[in-house]
Amino acid sequence: MDxxxxxxxxxxEKIKKxxxxxxxxxxxxxxxxxxxxxxxxxxxTVEEEKAMEQAEQVQKKIxxxxxxxxxxxxxxxxxxxxxTKGILTTCxxxxxxxxxxxxxxxxxxxxxxxxxxILGKTNMDEFAMGSTTETSYYGVTRNPWxxxxxxxxxxxxxxxxxxAGECFxxxxxxxxxxxxxxxSFCGVTGMKPTYGTISRYGLIAYGSSLxxxxxxxxxxxxxxxxxxxxxxxxxKDSTSVKREDTDFTSALTGDVKGMKVGIPRDYLxxxxxxxxxxxVLKAARSxxxxxxxVEEFDLSxxxxxxxxxxxxxxxxxxxxxxxxxxxxxxxxxxDYEGLHNMYKKTRSEGFGEEVKRRIMLGSFVLSSGYxxxxxxxxxxxxxxxxxxxxxxxxxxxVILGPTAPSTAPKLGESLEDPLKxxxxxxxxxxxxxxxxxxxxxxxGIDSQGLPIGVQLIGDSFQEKKIFRAxxxxxxxxxxxxxxxxxxxxxxx
Amino acid sequence: MANIISDETIEYVGILSKLxxxxxxxxxxxxxxxxxxxxxxxxxELDTSxxxxxxxxxxxxxxxxxxxxxxxxxxxxxxxxxPEQKDGQFQVxxxxx
Numbered sequence: 001m002d003x004x005x006x007x008x009x010x011x012x013e014k015i016k017k018x019x020x021x022x023x024x025x026x027x028x029x030x031x032x033x034x035x036x037x038x039x040x041x042x043x044x045t046v047e048e049e050k051a052m053e054q055a056e057q058v059q060k061k062i063x064x065x066x067x068x069x070x071x072x073x074x075x076x077x078x079x080x081x082x083x084t085k086g087i088l089t090t091c092x093x094x095x096x097x098x099x100x101x102x103x104x105x106x107x108x109x110x111x112x113x114x115x116x117x118i119l120g121k122t123n124m125d126e127f128a129m130g131s132t133t134e135t136s137y138y139g140v141t142r143n144p145w146x147x148x149x150x151x152x153x154x155x156x157x158x159x160x161x162x163x164a165g166e167c168f169x170x171x172x173x174x175x176x177x178x179x180x181x182x183x184s185f186c187g188v189t190g191m192k193p194t195y196g197t198i199s200r201y202g203l204i205a206y207g208s209s210l211x212x213x214x215x216x217x218x219x220x221x222x223x224x225x226x227x228x229x230x231x232x233x234x235x236k237d238s239t240s241v242k243r244e245d246t247d248f249t250s251a252l253t254g255d256v257k258g259m260k261v262g263i264p265r266d267y268l269x270x271x272x273x274x275x276x277x278x279x280v281l282k283a284a285r286s287x288x289x290x291x292x293x294v295e296e297f298d299l300s301x302x303x304x305x306x307x308x309x310x311x312x313x314x315x316x317x318x319x320x321x322x323x324x325x326x327x328x329x330x331x332x333x334x335d336y337e338g339l340h341n342m343y344k345k346t347r348s349e350g351f352g353e354e355v356k357r358r359i360m361l362g363s364f365v366l367s368s369g370y371x372x373x374x375x376x377x378x379x380x381x382x383x384x385x386x387x388x389x390x391x392x393x394x395x396x397x398v399i400l401g402p403t404a405p406s407t408a409p410k411l412g413e414s415l416e417d418p419l420k421x422x423x424x425x426x427x428x429x430x431x432x433x434x435x436x437x438x439x440x441x442x443x444g445i446d447s448q449g450l451p452i453g454v455q456l457i458g459d460s461f462q463e464k465k466i467f468r469a470x471x472x473x474x475x476x477x478x479x480x481x482x483x484x485x486x487x488x489x490x491x492x
Numbered sequence: 493m494a495n496i497i498s499d500e501t502i503e504y505v506g507i508l509s510k511l512x513x514x515x516x517x518x519x520x521x522x523x524x525x526x527x528x529x530x531x532x533x534x535x536x537e538l539d540t541s542x543x544x545x546x547x548x549x550x551x552x553x554x555x556x557x558x559x560x561x562x563x564x565x566x567x568x569x570x571x572x573x574x575p576e577q578k579d580g581q582f583q584v585x586x587x588x589x
Contacts, residue, residue, distance in 0.1 A: 102569045195549060209548065238555040239548075307532040318509065325510075327582050332575035339585045344512040356511055357524055363508035364501075364525065365532075377535050379545030384538065386549060418524065419531060435549030460550070 003028040004165030005487045007218040008074045009225050011168050015062065015073040022062065022073030025168070026055040026117050029075040032165045033119070036486060040142045040151075042161035044080045045088045046120040051075065055117045062115065070225050072115030077167035079158050080121035081128055082108055082213070083202040087118070091204050092136035093126045095324050095331045095350030105202025106234045107171060107213045114229045119167050122157030126352045127321065128178055128206045130154050131421050132414045135354045140411060144484040145187060145450050149408040152182030158216045159186040163484040169217040169226060173203060175210045176309055177404075177428025180440035183216055184403035184453025187442045187482045189470075190216040191223045194460050195435035196241035198227075199234030205320040207313035208239075210432040218483075220441060220470040224248040227463065243461065251464035256472035257291035259465070262396035264299035267427055273406040279444035279452045280402050286476045287400070287469065297395070301388050304381050305430035306422055310358075311365050311378035312433070317355075318362025324350065357418065386434045393459035398469045400456055402427050403440040407450035427455060437463045441470045442482040451482060495529040497522040 133156025155172030183190030326346030
């Protein structure tokens, strides 16, 4: 098997056993980047020199016995909305085209402490606003399963990089599905943990009450191992939660006997592609066969999650993105008359269409006269959605459903109609509104040869149940390695 | 009920958002926002009169800490990112006539 096809944990084992050095692992990643990046464009910035230096230092620490963790020496890619000291951080926006942070995001620091080698920064929808990675100022990313299709978004670069073997795992961020949906489209495993589990310090904010960083990797065991490293309380993030049950890998037993699994009937209705539906039902049968109790139920309120989400996320975005003013960092327009004109021109030239659309919607729903009717109404709806999940989790350990209504669309098909694109988030956004953990696990391939992910949703702080069910699904999956063709060809 | 966004409204939103829109962009923004609000109005189907707005999903409280300096002086490093700087400070266009 080629190095590129290894999971992060397996590569970590090999490095530990001295079968491979951290330097060789990084070299393998850069070789794959050199071979594939022209086609897929997963990265905004590749930092080969820095990474090779870091790999040497990490290997030294491994040799000296200072780094003993499971992922020491394993190369990682970071979504370009997380600050990295000395490395360009653009959020895939023109307005941050020259921004080099003076500090590193806490989540990235956690990885570095565990011996990660940072390869570069992955492409994304501008400011994480989009579902296809087509709103990036730096060009589109292509799906490694078929370059005519999008990788999903907004963490499309991270998911595609994992699928193409251009890194061994990646960090993404998920505000409304931005880890899970591209993971589903790229045939990789991605998790959004419970809100507050991973520090958001240094994550460039989009919708602060919804944003959560999470792992994107080749399998469930990788995600559990990465989350163990990342789930650390951080006093610098006031929403960071102190957790003690962070031994997530202990849930990888492969035993799902007795688990209660609910499938929302409202997730299987109109708008769901029949092949995706069949894959979800196949996953349900597998869990049932392994001894879980599976039943359908009515979750309710599903169709209200998207309007509530777009009000809340846009409102928070309009506030969060007010910091981009052409004064402290980033782009400033060339010609202007006075301060206000400078602000306006800088922002109008620096932001793309989708970002402007959401800032305007957010400013509107927060403006006096509309605040109650839109913003507070959305927050009340959010409370109802949370209640609906609370009720479901009185009965079920996990909820099983599709991650996205379809497989990856072709490039250029989605941006024409923003509202239609937003509807693609129907199965993912409610999880963010309720602050819940959820994971997308690849479970099948459609007739076009594109991967299909299924989603497991857990109650707050119940990631272990998700890992338990997800690992069970993965172990019993027909096709053990759902690798993208680019890795298969080289692997076999 | 279809939402019609007036010229005044889009002008006002432009001021709030600190965005300068061309006439063409304004027309498109009016259309996009109207359509989005039509969709969002779906929320009015829900009776939320007995529901409190939920801003945070967990019962977390304000987090206090001692106001102690933990970082070093990074002025010069930070200013490297400034579009314009002068004498160790951010330089802004003239604000007072």
